[in-house]
Amino acid sequence: MNLLEPKTLLFLQLVPTLMMTGIIWMVQVVQYPLFKFLEAQALVSFHNEYSLRITWVVLPLMVAELALGSLYFYVEANRMSGFLLGSIIFLWGCTFFLSVPLHEQIASGEMGIREKLVSTNWPRTIGWSMRTVALTFLAFQAK
16 A cells, blocks of 8 residues: 555545544534533633643644645645645634634633634534545545
């Protein structure tokens, strides 16, 4: 098995993407909506611990996606590899320009943005879901 074969790179990308898709759906449907049940002090304490722990889980997966997606684009530069790499860049952008600032506001005690955290997380949820569909299709179609 050659790790630089396009088919291999597609399957390798699928691993962290499937994991991130599962995580983002759990966060979107379970975790973020539950923030509304916490009072200010409890939310800040819980949120700070949650943010630390979730980062240890998602950051390595996101870095793996970026590395594998970049390598796949380098090996197989075409529209689909560009779309896949672009989707990673989109997800990183949503994470660091939408989600992280909202998490920083919650960490500082801002209570009024909990619903905004849920609504602005939908692009990431849909984005990872689309990556899963595209990668699955491509990986099983590749020769």
